[in-house]
Amino acid sequence: MEKAEQLNAEELNPKLKKRNFWSGLLFGIGLMAFIDEVIFHQLLQWHHFYDLATPQIGIFADGLLNSFAWFAAIGGLFMFADLRRWHAVRMRYWIASVLIGAGAFQLFDGIIDHKVLRTHQVRYGVELLPYDLSWNLFGAALLIAGLVLAKSSKEGRSA
Amino acid sequence: MIHHYLGPMDPWFQLTAALLLAWALMFYPMLAIWTNERYKKWPVQRYLFWYAGVIAAGSALVGPLADAAHTSFSAHMTGHLLLGMLAPLLLLHGKPLTLLMRGLPTKAARRLSRLMNSRFIAVVSHPVSTAVLNFGGLFILYRTDLFLWMHQSTWLYALVHIHVLLAGYVFTWSILYTDLTAHRHSFRLRVVVLIAALASHKVLAKSLYAMPPAGVTTGDGEMGALIMYYGGDAVDMAIIIFFCYSWYKATAPGRIARGV
Numbered sequence: 001m002e003k004a005e006q007l008n009a010e011e012l013n014p015k016l017k018k019r020n021f022w023s024g025l026l027f028g029i030g031l032m033a034f035i036d037e038v039i040f041h042q043l044l045q046w047h048h049f050y051d052l053a054t055p056q057i058g059i060f061a062d063g064l065l066n067s068f069a070w071f072a073a074i075g076g077l078f079m080f081a082d083l084r085r086w087h088a089v090r091m092r093y094w095i096a097s098v099l100i101g102a103g104a105f106q107l108f109d110g111i112i113d114h115k116v117l118r119t120h121q122v123r124y125g126v127e128l129l130p131y132d133l134s135w136n137l138f139g140a141a142l143l144i145a146g147l148v149l150a151k152s153s154k155e156g157r158s159a
Numbered sequence: 160m161i162h163h164y165l166g167p168m169d170p171w172f173q174l175t176a177a178l179l180l181a182w183a184l185m186f187y188p189m190l191a192i193w194t195n196e197r198y199k200k201w202p203v204q205r206y207l208f209w210y211a212g213v214i215a216a217g218s219a220l221v222g223p224l225a226d227a228a229h230t231s232f233s234a235h236m237t238g239h240l241l242l243g244m245l246a247p248l249l250l251l252h253g254k255p256l257t258l259l260m261r262g263l264p265t266k267a268a269r270r271l272s273r274l275m276n277s278r279f280i281a282v283v284s285h286p287v288s289t290a291v292l293n294f295g296g297l298f299i300l301y302r303t304d305l306f307l308w309m310h311q312s313t314w315l316y317a318l319v320h321i322h323v324l325l326a327g328y329v330f331t332w333s334i335l336y337t338d339l340t341a342h343r344h345s346f347r348l349r350v351v352v353l354i355a356a357l358a359s360h361k362v363l364a365k366s367l368y369a370m371p372p373a374g375v376t377t378g379d380g381e382m383g384a385l386i387m388y389y390g391g392d393a394v395d396m397a398i399i400i401f402f403c404y405s406w407y408k409a410t411a412p413g414r415i416a417r418g419v
Contacts, residue, residue, distance in 0.1 A: 049385065050365050063361035067354050070392065071399055075350075078403035085412060 016088040023079035024094040028101020028146075030073020033066060036109065046123040058117035065113070069105070076101075096150035103143025110136040169313040176220040183213045187253065194261040201258070209253030216246035216324055229310065232375040236383040237390070242320065243293075243327035244394040248401075251331050254338045275341040284342055286352040289333040293326040294359045301363065306372040330356070335401050346406050353402065357395050364388035 040047045050059075083089045110132065113119045122131040187209050191201035218224050219238035227234035260268050274280065282288060300306055300319060309315045332338060334349050364387040371380025 049388070050368050052369055059362055059365050060358075063358040063365070064354070067358035067361060067395075070357070070395060071350065071354055074396065074399045075403055078407050082407060082410065 016083065016086055017090075019079055019083055020088070020090045020094050021097045023076050023083060024097025025076070025101040025104075026072035027076030027080065028098035028103075029105045030069050030071075030076055030101075031098065032102040032105040032109075033069030034073055036106075040122070048120050048124065051120050051124070054119050055117070058113075058119040061117050062113065062119040065108075072101075090153065092153035093150060096146045096153055099142050099146030099149060101146075103139050103141070103146055106139030106142060107136060110139055169316075172313050172317055173221050173225075175317075176217075180213055180217045180220070184210065187255070187258070190258055190262045194258070198261055205253050205258075208249050209255070212246045212249030212251075212253060215241045215249055219246070220320060232371060232379045232383040233386055236386045239323060240386065240390040240394065243297075243323040244331075244391065246324060247328035247331045248394060248397060250328060251335065251337050256339045260339065272341075275339070281342045284329065284333050284340075286330075286333045286344060286349055289326070289330040290352050290356040290359075293330040294356055294363070296322055296326050297360070297363055301367060301372055304373065307374060331398065334398065335405065337401070346409075349402070353398070357391070360391050360395075361388060364391065 036047075041049070054062075080089070080094070083094075110122075114121060114132065114135070121128060122135055188206060191206065195201055219228075219242035224234055224238050224241075228238045229235075260271065263271060283292075300309070300323075305315075305319070309319050332340070334353050336343065364384045367387065368381050368384035371377065371383070375383070
Protein backbone atom coordinates (compact mmCIF):
# COMPACT_ATOMS: atom_id res chain seq x y z
CA MET A 1 0.00 0.00 0.00
CA GLU A 2 2.66 2.44 1.10
CA LYS A 3 4.85 1.43 -1.80
CA ALA A 4 2.10 1.85 -4.37
CA GLU A 5 1.36 5.33 -3.08
CA GLN A 6 5.03 6.18 -3.14
CA LEU A 7 5.45 5.20 -6.79
CA ASN A 8 2.29 7.02 -7.67
CA ALA A 9 3.38 10.22 -6.02
CA GLU A 10 6.73 10.17 -7.76
CA GLU A 11 5.18 9.54 -11.14
CA LEU A 12 2.79 12.37 -10.50
CA ASN A 13 5.53 14.75 -9.56
CA PRO A 14 9.11 13.81 -10.48
CA LYS A 15 10.34 16.81 -8.50
CA LEU A 16 9.66 14.85 -5.30
CA LYS A 17 12.62 12.54 -5.86
CA LYS A 18 15.01 15.47 -6.06
CA ARG A 19 13.27 17.16 -3.15
CA ASN A 20 14.60 14.38 -0.88
CA PHE A 21 18.10 15.54 -1.71
CA TRP A 22 17.44 19.26 -1.35
CA SER A 23 15.46 18.83 1.86
CA GLY A 24 18.26 16.77 3.42
CA LEU A 25 21.00 19.06 2.15
CA LEU A 26 19.35 22.23 3.46
CA PHE A 27 18.54 20.66 6.80
CA GLY A 28 22.12 19.35 7.09
CA ILE A 29 23.54 22.83 6.44
CA GLY A 30 21.19 24.41 8.98
CA LEU A 31 21.81 21.69 11.55
CA MET A 32 25.58 22.08 11.35
CA ALA A 33 25.33 25.88 11.60
CA PHE A 34 23.12 25.45 14.66
CA ILE A 35 25.51 22.95 16.29
CA ASP A 36 28.40 25.31 15.56
CA GLU A 37 26.52 28.18 17.20
CA VAL A 38 25.48 26.24 20.30
CA ILE A 39 28.71 24.31 20.99
CA PHE A 40 31.48 26.61 19.81
CA HIS A 41 29.94 30.04 20.29
CA GLN A 42 27.75 29.57 23.36
CA LEU A 43 28.94 26.55 25.38
CA LEU A 44 32.71 26.40 24.84
CA GLN A 45 32.93 30.06 23.79
CA TRP A 46 35.96 29.24 21.64
CA HIS A 47 34.64 31.20 18.68
CA HIS A 48 34.29 34.94 19.05
CA PHE A 49 31.13 36.82 18.10
CA TYR A 50 33.44 39.29 16.39
CA ASP A 51 37.18 39.37 16.98
CA LEU A 52 37.72 42.84 15.43
CA ALA A 53 40.28 41.35 13.02
CA THR A 54 37.74 40.27 10.42
CA PRO A 55 37.77 42.18 7.13
CA GLN A 56 34.50 43.79 5.96
CA ILE A 57 33.94 41.15 3.29
CA GLY A 58 34.14 38.46 5.98
CA ILE A 59 31.38 40.15 8.01
CA PHE A 60 29.15 40.32 4.94
CA ALA A 61 29.78 36.72 3.91
CA ASP A 62 29.24 35.49 7.46
CA GLY A 63 25.94 37.37 7.81
CA LEU A 64 24.69 35.99 4.52
CA LEU A 65 25.77 32.44 5.33
CA ASN A 66 24.17 32.43 8.78
CA SER A 67 20.98 34.00 7.52
CA PHE A 68 20.82 31.35 4.78
CA ALA A 69 21.57 28.52 7.24
CA TRP A 70 18.82 29.69 9.59
CA PHE A 71 16.37 29.56 6.72
CA ALA A 72 17.76 26.23 5.47
CA ALA A 73 17.22 24.45 8.81
CA ILE A 74 13.54 25.41 8.95
CA GLY A 75 12.87 25.20 5.20
CA GLY A 76 14.52 21.77 5.00
CA LEU A 77 12.23 20.42 7.71
CA PHE A 78 9.12 21.84 6.03
CA MET A 79 10.24 20.17 2.79
CA PHE A 80 10.57 16.91 4.73
CA ALA A 81 7.01 17.34 6.03
CA ASP A 82 5.95 17.93 2.44
CA LEU A 83 7.61 14.67 1.34
CA ARG A 84 5.85 12.77 4.09
CA ARG A 85 2.54 14.19 3.00
CA TRP A 86 3.23 12.82 -0.50
CA HIS A 87 4.48 9.47 0.88
CA ALA A 88 7.68 10.19 -1.00
CA VAL A 89 10.32 10.04 1.78
CA ARG A 90 13.41 8.01 0.94
CA MET A 91 14.84 7.85 4.41
CA ARG A 92 18.35 6.55 3.67
CA TYR A 93 18.83 8.96 0.82
CA TRP A 94 17.51 11.80 2.96
CA ILE A 95 19.91 11.00 5.81
CA ALA A 96 22.76 10.74 3.31
CA SER A 97 21.81 14.22 2.06
CA VAL A 98 21.79 15.57 5.63
CA LEU A 99 25.34 14.24 6.11
CA ILE A 100 26.45 15.76 2.80
CA GLY A 101 24.97 19.14 3.78
CA ALA A 102 26.50 19.03 7.27
CA GLY A 103 29.92 17.94 5.98
CA ALA A 104 29.94 20.52 3.19
CA PHE A 105 29.02 23.28 5.64
CA GLN A 106 31.72 22.22 8.08
CA LEU A 107 34.35 22.18 5.32
CA PHE A 108 33.16 25.49 3.90
CA ASP A 109 33.25 27.02 7.36
CA GLY A 110 36.69 25.58 8.09
CA ILE A 111 38.33 26.55 4.80
CA ILE A 112 36.51 29.60 3.41
CA ASP A 113 35.24 31.27 6.60
CA HIS A 114 38.11 30.55 8.96
CA LYS A 115 41.05 30.67 6.54
CA VAL A 116 40.11 32.69 3.44
CA LEU A 117 37.66 35.26 4.82
CA ARG A 118 39.01 35.00 8.39
CA THR A 119 35.61 35.63 10.02
CA HIS A 120 36.97 34.06 13.21
CA GLN A 121 39.26 31.21 14.27
CA VAL A 122 38.37 27.87 15.88
CA ARG A 123 40.06 28.91 19.12
CA TYR A 124 42.20 31.79 20.32
CA GLY A 125 45.56 31.80 22.09
CA VAL A 126 46.50 28.27 21.03
CA GLU A 127 48.43 26.53 18.27
CA LEU A 128 45.77 26.56 15.53
CA LEU A 129 46.98 23.79 13.21
CA PRO A 130 45.62 20.76 15.12
CA TYR A 131 42.28 22.55 15.61
CA ASP A 132 42.00 23.46 11.94
CA LEU A 133 43.01 19.96 10.87
CA SER A 134 40.50 18.15 13.05
CA TRP A 135 37.78 20.66 12.14
CA ASN A 136 38.21 20.04 8.42
CA LEU A 137 38.87 16.30 8.69
CA PHE A 138 35.64 15.93 10.64
CA GLY A 139 33.82 17.84 7.92
CA ALA A 140 35.38 15.71 5.21
CA ALA A 141 34.46 12.51 7.08
CA LEU A 142 30.80 13.61 7.28
CA LEU A 143 30.79 14.49 3.61
CA ILE A 144 32.33 11.16 2.56
CA ALA A 145 29.98 9.17 4.82
CA GLY A 146 27.06 11.00 3.20
CA LEU A 147 28.29 10.28 -0.32
CA VAL A 148 28.85 6.58 0.44
CA LEU A 149 25.41 6.25 2.02
CA ALA A 150 23.79 8.06 -0.90
CA LYS A 151 25.43 5.64 -3.33
CA SER A 152 24.39 2.59 -1.31
CA SER A 153 20.81 3.84 -1.01
CA LYS A 154 20.62 4.12 -4.79
CA GLU A 155 22.05 0.63 -5.32
CA GLY A 156 19.68 -0.82 -2.72
CA ARG A 157 16.78 0.66 -4.66
CA SER A 158 17.70 -0.59 -8.12
CA ALA A 159 18.53 -4.10 -6.87
CA MET B 160 25.45 56.03 29.00
CA ILE B 161 24.36 58.14 26.09
CA HIS B 162 25.12 61.86 26.58
CA HIS B 163 22.58 63.93 28.42
CA TYR B 164 20.28 65.62 25.97
CA LEU B 165 16.59 65.95 26.74
CA GLY B 166 16.47 65.10 30.39
CA PRO B 167 13.24 63.19 30.96
CA MET B 168 11.09 62.13 28.00
CA ASP B 169 9.00 64.84 26.41
CA PRO B 170 5.54 64.50 28.05
CA TRP B 171 3.74 65.39 24.80
CA PHE B 172 5.37 62.51 22.99
CA GLN B 173 4.42 60.06 25.72
CA LEU B 174 0.87 61.38 25.90
CA THR B 175 0.33 61.19 22.14
CA ALA B 176 1.80 57.70 21.95
CA ALA B 177 -0.32 56.50 24.87
CA LEU B 178 -3.48 57.91 23.27
CA LEU B 179 -2.76 56.27 19.92
CA LEU B 180 -2.12 52.95 21.65
CA ALA B 181 -5.36 53.26 23.61
CA TRP B 182 -7.23 53.93 20.37
CA ALA B 183 -5.69 50.85 18.79
CA LEU B 184 -6.80 48.79 21.77
CA MET B 185 -10.32 50.26 21.71
CA PHE B 186 -11.31 50.58 18.06
CA TYR B 187 -10.11 47.16 16.98
CA PRO B 188 -12.55 45.12 19.11
CA MET B 189 -15.31 47.70 18.52
CA LEU B 190 -15.02 47.27 14.77
CA ALA B 191 -14.71 43.48 15.06
CA ILE B 192 -17.78 43.10 17.28
CA TRP B 193 -19.81 45.58 15.22
CA THR B 194 -19.04 43.74 11.94
CA ASN B 195 -19.79 40.37 13.54
CA GLU B 196 -23.47 41.18 12.97
CA ARG B 197 -23.03 41.06 9.22
CA TYR B 198 -20.11 38.69 8.69
CA LYS B 199 -18.52 35.55 10.14
CA LYS B 200 -17.45 35.87 13.74
CA TRP B 201 -14.01 37.52 13.98
CA PRO B 202 -11.65 34.81 15.32
CA VAL B 203 -10.44 35.15 18.91
CA GLN B 204 -6.76 34.62 18.11
CA ARG B 205 -6.75 37.77 15.98
CA TYR B 206 -7.75 39.89 18.99
CA LEU B 207 -4.95 38.24 20.95
CA PHE B 208 -2.37 38.88 18.20
CA TRP B 209 -3.49 42.51 17.92
CA TYR B 210 -3.38 43.14 21.66
CA ALA B 211 0.01 41.47 22.02
CA GLY B 212 1.28 43.59 19.13
CA VAL B 213 0.00 46.83 20.61
CA ILE B 214 1.54 45.94 23.97
CA ALA B 215 4.89 45.10 22.33
CA ALA B 216 4.91 48.41 20.45
CA GLY B 217 3.62 50.28 23.49
CA SER B 218 6.32 49.02 25.82
CA ALA B 219 8.92 50.41 23.40
CA LEU B 220 7.25 53.83 23.28
CA VAL B 221 6.07 54.60 26.82
CA GLY B 222 6.93 53.35 30.30
CA PRO B 223 10.11 52.12 31.97
CA LEU B 224 11.78 50.52 28.93
CA ALA B 225 11.22 53.66 26.82
CA ASP B 226 12.68 55.80 29.62
CA ALA B 227 15.68 53.52 30.02
CA ALA B 228 16.25 53.62 26.24
CA HIS B 229 17.26 57.26 26.65
CA THR B 230 20.34 56.43 28.63
CA SER B 231 21.08 52.80 27.72
CA PHE B 232 21.80 51.48 24.25
CA SER B 233 20.87 47.91 25.31
CA ALA B 234 17.44 49.13 26.42
CA HIS B 235 17.12 51.11 23.20
CA MET B 236 17.89 47.97 21.18
CA THR B 237 15.41 45.86 23.15
CA GLY B 238 12.77 48.48 22.39
CA HIS B 239 13.80 48.51 18.75
CA LEU B 240 13.35 44.73 18.52
CA LEU B 241 9.89 45.02 20.07
CA LEU B 242 8.82 47.97 17.94
CA GLY B 243 10.39 47.09 14.61
CA MET B 244 10.24 43.28 14.54
CA LEU B 245 7.97 41.66 17.10
CA ALA B 246 5.11 44.18 17.10
CA PRO B 247 4.78 44.18 13.28
CA LEU B 248 4.67 40.38 13.18
CA LEU B 249 1.96 40.27 15.88
CA LEU B 250 -0.08 43.20 14.54
CA LEU B 251 -0.05 41.71 11.03
CA HIS B 252 -1.62 38.52 12.37
CA GLY B 253 -4.45 40.64 13.75
CA LYS B 254 -5.30 41.30 10.04
CA PRO B 255 -6.24 44.97 10.51
CA LEU B 256 -6.77 45.65 6.78
CA THR B 257 -9.20 42.74 6.46
CA LEU B 258 -11.06 44.11 9.45
CA LEU B 259 -11.11 47.62 8.04
CA MET B 260 -12.47 46.34 4.71
CA ARG B 261 -15.21 44.56 6.65
CA GLY B 262 -16.16 47.70 8.51
CA LEU B 263 -16.01 50.36 5.78
CA PRO B 264 -19.11 51.29 3.77
CA THR B 265 -19.01 49.80 0.26
CA LYS B 266 -18.03 53.01 -1.47
CA ALA B 267 -15.10 53.71 0.85
CA ALA B 268 -14.00 50.07 0.74
CA ARG B 269 -13.93 50.25 -3.07
CA ARG B 270 -11.83 53.38 -2.93
CA LEU B 271 -9.41 51.70 -0.50
CA SER B 272 -9.17 48.63 -2.68
CA ARG B 273 -8.49 50.81 -5.74
CA LEU B 274 -5.67 52.43 -3.78
CA MET B 275 -4.29 49.02 -2.76
CA ASN B 276 -4.31 47.94 -6.42
CA SER B 277 -2.58 51.11 -7.59
CA ARG B 278 0.80 51.20 -9.24
CA PHE B 279 2.17 53.28 -6.37
CA ILE B 280 1.35 50.59 -3.80
CA ALA B 281 2.69 47.94 -6.20
CA VAL B 282 6.09 49.65 -6.19
CA VAL B 283 6.13 50.54 -2.49
CA SER B 284 4.95 47.10 -1.34
CA HIS B 285 7.42 45.18 -3.50
CA PRO B 286 9.60 43.04 -1.17
CA VAL B 287 12.76 44.72 -2.45
CA SER B 288 11.38 48.21 -1.71
CA THR B 289 10.15 47.28 1.76
CA ALA B 290 13.47 45.61 2.57
CA VAL B 291 15.40 48.71 1.49
CA LEU B 292 12.99 50.96 3.39
CA ASN B 293 13.32 48.88 6.53
CA PHE B 294 16.99 47.89 6.61
CA GLY B 295 18.29 50.88 4.70
CA GLY B 296 16.55 53.02 7.31
CA LEU B 297 18.37 51.15 10.07
CA PHE B 298 21.77 51.69 8.45
CA ILE B 299 21.02 55.43 8.20
CA LEU B 300 19.82 55.55 11.80
CA TYR B 301 22.85 53.81 13.31
CA ARG B 302 25.63 54.63 10.87
CA THR B 303 25.06 58.37 10.54
CA ASP B 304 24.62 61.04 13.19
CA LEU B 305 20.84 60.58 13.04
CA PHE B 306 21.01 58.46 16.20
CA LEU B 307 22.51 61.43 18.05
CA TRP B 308 20.13 64.02 16.57
CA MET B 309 17.15 61.78 17.32
CA HIS B 310 17.89 62.20 21.01
CA GLN B 311 17.95 65.98 20.73
CA SER B 312 14.64 66.55 18.97
CA THR B 313 11.29 65.11 20.01
CA TRP B 314 9.98 65.45 16.44
CA LEU B 315 12.85 63.47 15.02
CA TYR B 316 12.49 60.94 17.81
CA ALA B 317 8.79 60.46 16.97
CA LEU B 318 9.47 60.29 13.24
CA VAL B 319 12.18 57.64 13.62
CA HIS B 320 9.96 55.51 15.85
CA ILE B 321 6.99 55.75 13.49
CA HIS B 322 9.30 54.78 10.64
CA VAL B 323 10.72 51.78 12.53
CA LEU B 324 7.22 50.46 13.28
CA LEU B 325 5.72 51.12 9.84
CA ALA B 326 8.75 49.96 7.84
CA GLY B 327 8.92 46.79 9.95
CA TYR B 328 5.21 46.23 9.41
CA VAL B 329 5.26 46.76 5.64
CA PHE B 330 8.33 44.53 5.30
CA THR B 331 6.80 41.66 7.30
CA TRP B 332 3.57 42.07 5.34
CA SER B 333 5.34 42.03 1.97
CA ILE B 334 7.04 38.74 2.88
CA LEU B 335 4.24 36.87 4.66
CA TYR B 336 0.97 38.04 3.01
CA THR B 337 -0.94 37.24 6.18
CA ASP B 338 -3.33 40.16 5.67
CA LEU B 339 -5.00 41.23 2.39
CA THR B 340 -2.35 41.65 -0.31
CA ALA B 341 -2.95 43.11 -3.76
CA HIS B 342 0.39 42.49 -5.44
CA ARG B 343 1.82 39.02 -4.96
CA HIS B 344 5.29 37.72 -5.75
CA SER B 345 6.73 34.21 -5.96
CA PHE B 346 7.99 32.29 -2.94
CA ARG B 347 11.40 32.20 -4.57
CA LEU B 348 11.73 35.99 -4.82
CA ARG B 349 10.56 36.43 -1.23
CA VAL B 350 13.03 33.81 0.06
CA VAL B 351 15.93 35.62 -1.60
CA VAL B 352 14.83 39.02 -0.26
CA LEU B 353 14.23 37.62 3.22
CA ILE B 354 17.67 35.98 3.42
CA ALA B 355 19.40 39.12 2.13
CA ALA B 356 17.43 41.31 4.54
CA LEU B 357 18.14 39.14 7.58
CA ALA B 358 21.81 39.03 6.55
CA SER B 359 21.96 42.84 6.48
CA HIS B 360 20.49 42.89 10.00
CA LYS B 361 23.30 40.60 11.18
CA VAL B 362 25.95 42.64 9.39
CA LEU B 363 24.66 45.83 11.01
CA ALA B 364 24.60 44.17 14.44
CA LYS B 365 28.26 43.13 14.07
CA SER B 366 29.24 46.56 12.83
CA LEU B 367 27.58 48.09 15.92
CA TYR B 368 29.46 45.61 18.10
CA ALA B 369 32.74 46.86 16.69
CA MET B 370 31.78 50.50 16.50
CA PRO B 371 28.83 51.70 18.60
CA PRO B 372 27.06 54.96 17.62
CA ALA B 373 28.53 58.21 18.96
CA GLY B 374 28.00 58.66 22.70
CA VAL B 375 27.51 54.95 23.48
CA THR B 376 30.11 53.21 25.65
CA THR B 377 31.87 50.06 24.40
CA GLY B 378 30.26 47.66 26.91
CA ASP B 379 26.75 49.04 26.36
CA GLY B 380 27.29 49.01 22.59
CA GLU B 381 28.46 45.38 22.60
CA MET B 382 25.50 44.30 24.72
CA GLY B 383 23.07 46.17 22.46
CA ALA B 384 24.63 44.57 19.36
CA LEU B 385 24.30 41.09 20.87
CA ILE B 386 20.64 41.79 21.70
CA MET B 387 20.10 42.96 18.13
CA TYR B 388 21.81 39.88 16.68
CA TYR B 389 20.31 37.11 18.80
CA GLY B 390 16.96 38.78 19.46
CA GLY B 391 16.73 39.31 15.70
CA ASP B 392 17.43 35.60 15.23
CA ALA B 393 14.49 34.70 17.47
CA VAL B 394 11.97 36.86 15.59
CA ASP B 395 13.49 35.79 12.25
CA MET B 396 12.84 32.18 13.21
CA ALA B 397 9.15 32.95 13.76
CA ILE B 398 8.94 34.80 10.42
CA ILE B 399 10.65 31.92 8.60
CA ILE B 400 8.30 29.37 10.21
CA PHE B 401 5.23 31.40 9.19
CA PHE B 402 6.67 31.79 5.71
CA CYS B 403 7.44 28.07 5.28
CA TYR B 404 4.04 27.16 6.67
CA SER B 405 2.34 29.34 4.06
CA TRP B 406 4.36 27.50 1.39
CA TYR B 407 3.37 24.17 2.96
CA LYS B 408 -0.31 25.10 2.82
CA ALA B 409 -0.12 26.53 -0.70
CA THR B 410 1.52 23.40 -2.14
CA ALA B 411 -0.78 20.90 -0.38
CA PRO B 412 -1.74 17.88 -2.52
CA GLY B 413 -4.82 18.74 -4.52
CA ARG B 414 -3.92 22.42 -4.49
CA ILE B 415 -0.82 22.16 -6.65
CA ALA B 416 -2.11 24.51 -9.31
CA ARG B 417 -2.22 27.32 -6.78
CA GLY B 418 1.24 26.66 -5.31
CA VAL B 419 4.41 28.72 -5.93
